[in-house]
């Protein structure tokens with residue numbers, strides 16, 4: 001999440017696309033923005049115009065007619081020459097596959113961590129998460145076409161290189177394990193469509209990786225090149241970023257080699273409506289309607305969301321909605337809502353939510369014990385304070 | 392976890408095996424017992440004599456020469472007759488497969504939940520968890536031999552029936568999903584050996600199911616019969632037990648059909664040494680050595696254990712030990728230890744541990760918000776209070 005400084009003579013961001021004005025912009029160059037939280041629970045699938053945007057670099061300009069995906073082939077196979085596939089090759093030579101999947105930035109809800117003690121990173125609120133219907137081809141099919149199989153020696157990781165790059169020519173990069181890539185049920189996609197449209201430029205036009213259940217950072221956009229390797233990607237973002245640490249580790253003591261790169265994300269939930277500081281009014285029955293999202297990584301399904309208005313002493317179960325998903329392939333979130341009686345004579349109210357996934361993983365109570373210097377992986381109970389207008 | 396009452400004339404438990412006197416016995420009939428916690432961290436693999444024991448019914452007496460495992464076959468295949476396999480058939484007709492796997496009772500650490508508010512269940516402390524080297528045959532191989540494939544219609548669950556039964560003839564039973572059973576990487580075993588010996592009677596002699604990463608209750612002992620079915624096991628233990636609920640659900644309001652049966656277990660850790668109430672003495676450097684275990688279900692690996700002596704304000708990272716395991720197949724625990732400077736002039740000390748798994752799942756801070764009426768799934772931070780003998 002490094003930010004490049006503006007260059008006077010030529011702004012590498014001048015060709016970035018235009019964006020909907022509704023976004024809360026956390027960084028303009030590179031563009032990083034989240035929608036108002038309440039938009040997230042307006043529809044199960046997030047409209048492309050409101051899907052959170054997390055760019056590390058300028059948006060590349062790619063001519064789809066000249067675009068070629070480069071895939072390094074295994075030694076000895078096909079003479080070692082890289083395979084090149086045009087968009088048309090991808091769309092016609094491989095079966096189309098579609099999934100509904102939620103993507104979440106590792107920094108979602110960083111602002112709450114930042115409030116405990118300053119962290120390094122963009123100050124995301126709780127809307128760096130969105131859901132779309134993605135269409136493309138299975139990465140597995142493309143790798144097999146390139147000559148890889150489960151028996152390929154030293155095939156341990158699949159590295160993805162973006163066509164976005166900095167002024168020195170270094171492009172964005174990340175990797176996932178080869179085993180994860182090859183497992184059919186994992187449904188890793190090279191996606192060319194988002195919610196029935198071609199990928200928007202901000203989301204990786206013309207091709208991006210979708211690794212459902214895995215942190216946004218591995219879902220490489222503007223995919224240019226695929227390399228199968230013995231080791232993980234050497235990129236900054238795989239090696240020295242997007243990792244979790246003990247809360248007592250600081251920038252003087254951190255050793256990035258000691259923590260694993262974030263892949264699957266843990267159970268998460270948040271309240272989208274009302275929003276922090278809102279003045280709420282009970283309905284004619286004295287009730288308040290609370291809404292939010294809940295999601296877990298690794299294909300684990302959300303099985304319950306609990307809501308408390310008394311600081312966590314008592315909890316009510318929220319009503320969940322969302323597509324039915326197969327066990328172990330629950331890539332998309334559940335939306336939830338609850339109509340809850342307001343306590344009498346209260347002026348200030350804190351609403352808390354917490355979720356449970358199909359492995360009965362739960363969210364931790366507080367943020368300080370999971371604080372880390374990069375401000376990633378905040379999945380503590382979400383708390384929203386509101387004021388009450390009792391008429 | 393129902394307990395049968397003694398029958399005057401004939402005690403169904405009179406043929407139970409003898410047990411090592413070191414166990415803390417939580418129930419004698421059926422036998423439920425855990426070793427002293429500090430024994431768990433004496434060795435990576437728990438000796439058979441000290442492995443926790445959780446029986447639901449009397450231990451059956453089985454003649455290994457007459458034993459036959461019954462496997463119902465798919466309709467139409469082999470005339471619909473059940474397949475019967477002797478121990479010798481199992482050992483000679485299928486490849487032997489070995490894994491090191493930790494088993495944990497869903498009720499491990501129930502006593503801490505019970506201290507918050509009374510729950511229904513045996514009062515397990517924090518040693519209802521142990522690790523062994525299991526050898527046997529892959530369930531998948533046996534199911535394929537019986538005629539099942541990924542295309543078998545209505546094959547959604549695999550039910551296991553034990554040969555242990557109550558006075559009405561009802562046997563212990565549980566199920567896992569067919570998909571879970573068939574996935575090779577899940578390494579579900581029909582085990583006939585435990586740590587190089589034949590299975591002890593208390594652990595399922597002559598054959599038990601080992602579902603690594605999954606709650607003990609599905610690891611059916613004294614396996615008698617396997618049934619592949621469209622629905623889950625109808626047993627009490629699958630349907631009306633071993634499920635989690637919101638802490639506000641009580642016995643008047645509980646509806647067991649609303650929660651999923653526990654399968655994969657969440658991230659867990661505990662302190663085994665010192666034990667609660669122990670008088671500890673700092674060493675010549677003023678340090679205390681703390682030991683424990685950490686484990687996560689679903690093949691997720693433990694990546695870090697944090698220890699705090701100041702109520703969770705600061706945390707040190709413990710040293711982990713354990714076998715190297717493949718990603719996604721980390722079935723066994725990590726043992727951990729930390730030599731930590733004791734605070735000066737303290738008489739009472741609370742030691743806390745919490746662990747993180749490879750999906751960056753963490754343990755919740757406190758037990759009350761995950762309290763449930765059956766007292767299962769307690770994976771809150773483990774706290775051990777000791778008194779300090781400062782010489």
Ligand SMILES: [Mo]
Nearest residue numbers: 105106216217
């Ligand atoms: Mo991110």
Ligand SMILES: [Mo]
Nearest residue numbers: 496497607608
């Ligand atoms: Mo259990």
